[in-house]
Amino acid sequence: MDRPFKTRRSPPARGPHRYRLRVDGDDFFPAMVDAIESARKRVLLEMYLCSSGALTTRFIDALCLAATRGVEVYVLLDDFGSLALSGGDRGRLLAHGVKVGMYNPLGLKRLHLSLFRNHRKLLVVDGRVAFVGGAGLTDDFDPRFAGDHAWHEVMLEIRGPCVWDWEQLFARTWARWHATPLTLPAAPASDRGPADGRMVGNSILGGRAVMGSVLAAIKKSRRRVWITTAYFVPTLRLRRLLARAARNGVDVRLLLPGPKTDQPAVRHAGRRFYGRLLRAGVRIFEYQPRCLHAKYVICDDWGSVGSSNLDHWTLHWNLEANQVVTAPYTVAELAGLFAEDLTQAREWTLREWRARGRWHRLMERLFGGLDEWLVQLSYMRDIREADKALRRGIHALPASDHASRAR
Known part of the structure; x- marks a missing residue:
């Protein structure tokens, strides 16, 4: 048995893969449930946001049935993101033999760790x-339950050698937050074709690996940089690279949430950067029909799909991971989706932006100031020390938290 990779760097590019871009919940949720129902050996599920409801009940049913027929089922949830998951649902998973781990449990003695979250979806x-x-x-x-108001989202289905890297990533994080060991088969045979993908992420340094890969791709871009993100509060370095690319003639477009968003405060905080980006030639679009939650990047013939919003939370606090894709047909699919979504978006011109109302300006200052405070907080020494403690995972939990986890 191979042990999970321990390097802080992401694994190398591999190939070949079969990718399938799945758009919105009525496409990817049935495929995910079907995969669980057909499992014969193991199911690894890692989620940030998980709340009790019709969709989650469907997943729990599939997970419990899989465990009943002898499949090893491991579920790793973020403790904050799963606050709305009922005790009854948790108990049903455990009663059927599903192993459930909680990332960074909340507690009064652990308030200094509260910002650190597992934002991955896998x-x-x-x-x-x-x-x-x-x-x-x-x-x-899920449109079956939310109707026309269902959030707009993207999941990438992957078959090929990088699947092993995603398993290793899960195992590495699992080992920090659950006492039950998870052993995986040895690495598959060497890749049989040209590399067309790479898993980018790790369990040690949050989302820095994802951020670094995107920044490097933007630097190399000569034709286009198209970004879709749900929460746009970009770092200074990302803003500079986008502006520089636009000034150099690269087609830089941002597809961002419009008025229908689950986080209006974050939207206002990010909008304070619109003016400078528009002056540099960056084109900014806001999606109108419903809540935009998708996260993907296209730089020339390179694509990246995953959990990262490319913001300060990605850089400092969240565990993130993306799949880098260079398969031409998949990058073309992403570009086609981007172009289609632009037809349902409002584009801001610099003139229109300058004419926006006072209320919007006030909200940008208010929530922008809060964002700046959080960024400064991330550089404080006690947060850095907290990060070190967090890396010890289950071994850093107070005795009372160990007891609650056992229940």
Whole structure:
């Protein structure tokens, strides 16, 4: 048995893969449930947002049935993101033999760790297929329950050698937050074709690996940089790279949430950067029909799909992971989706932006100031020390938290 990779760097590019871009919950949720129902060896599920409801009940049913027929089922949830998951649902998973781990449990003695979250969204089944992207297990993502108000989201279905890397990533994080060991088969045979993908992420340094890969791709871009993100509060370095690319003639476009968003405060905080980006030639679009929650990047013939919003939370506090894709047909699919979504978006011109009302300006200052405070907080020494403690995982929990986890 191979042990999970321990390097702080992401694994190398591999190939070939079969990718399938799945758009919105009525496409990817049935495929994910089908994969769980067909599992024969193991199911690894890692989620940030998970709340009790019709969709989650459907997943729990599939997970419990899989465990009943002898499949090893591991579920890793973020403790904050799963606050709305009922005790009854948790108990049903445990009663059927599903192993459930909680990332960074909340507690009064651990308030200094509260900002650190596991923001990844991942399902791996039998080491043969992985689903990665930005979806959560809530009814908000599923048109069958939310109707026309269902959040707009993307998941990438992956088959090929990188699936093993996603399993290793899960195992590495699992080992920090659950006492039950998870052993995985040895690495598959060497890749049989040209590399067309790479898993980018790790369990040690939050989302820095994802951020670094995107920044490097933007630097190399000569034709286009198209970004879709749900929460746009970019770092200074990202803003500078986008502005520089636009000034150099690169087609830089941002597809961002419009008025229908689950986080209006974050939207206002990010909008304070619109003016400078528009002056540099960056084109900014706001999606109108419903809540935009998708997260993907296209730089020339390079794409990246996953959990990261490329913001300060990604850089400092969240565990994130993306799949980098260079397969031409998949990058073309992403570009086609981007172009289609632009037809349902409002584009801001610099003149229109300058004419916006006082209320919007006030909100930008208010929530922008809060964002700046959080950024400064991330550089304080006590937060850095907290990060070190967090890396010890279950071994850093107070005795009372160990007891609650056992229940």
